[in-house]
């Protein structure tokens with residue numbers, strides 16, 4: 590099963606839920622535990638799951654974007670490349686062709702459409718992947734993360750390559766947890782794509798509700814994926830999130846109260862299931878509820 594853990598908004602506790610869910614499920618009895626685990630930190634602008642899981646990263650790979658390079662001996666300055674570039678990353682002005690690397694999405698459209706075959710593509714690294722293993726209790730889990738280079742803007746190709754590189758290594762009956770970036774833009778859509786379930790972590794405030802609505806619209810309405818909600822810092826704010834979930838028929842699968850001890854554990858990089866062992870059962874129950882939503886016959 591493949592589960593993305595997302596939140597429309599940053600700082601809702603998404604990574605806390607992801608790493609504790611992994612650790613709780615990895616410690617279930619063997620007959621209930623998936624045979625393999627894969628955790629992917631897709632928050633490539635600020636990966637931080639490694640702070641909790643302390644993986645041993647043994648592999649590293651650059652993520653390149655293919656940037657167009659013009660051969661001026663062949664170029665006739667016809668302007669076709671600029672015409673087809675929807676990102677305005679290439680411009681033809683008089684007898685000059687300018688490429689703007691930070692805008693280029695490496696889509697290859699200009700190369701394909703150049704009538705003179707005057708463009709070739711050169712790889713430009715925009716980030717990298719790292720992977721290895723981490724210990725979740727007694728269980729060894731596979732762990733991967735991506736990180737975007739400073740000054741780069743395109744996170745999506747890094748997430749795409751992280752998924753492409755590591756998801757196929759997981760057995761069909763294994764469990765993959767993908768910690769999505771915050772927000773609701775392309776990198777989040779890329780993380781959610783192909784998942785069996787999206788767990789949305791929110792907080793019961795007007796801001797949380799606003800971003801939850803958008804996340805629901807992406808995960809359920811756009812991608813057609815089953816979803817469930819975890820309310821973090823339950824007890825603050827108002828009833829807006831509860832009312833929205835009831836009206837939209839979205840199951841609330843877990844509530845984590847506002848608790849100073851939880852914040853302290855987070856600040857020290859200690860997993861909640863270790864700081865307060867009762868959460869081990871709570872996160873295991875969360876997993877069982879997700880299984881029941883995705884594959885009712887297995888629950």
Ligand code: SF4
Nearest residue numbers: 664665667668670703
């Ligand atoms: S499409 Fe090709 S030939 Fe035309 S301006 Fe661009 S690079 Fe030059």
Ligand code: SF4
Nearest residue numbers: 674693694696697699
């Ligand atoms: S590769 Fe795509 S995004 Fe980049 S300049 Fe060419 S058409 Fe534009």
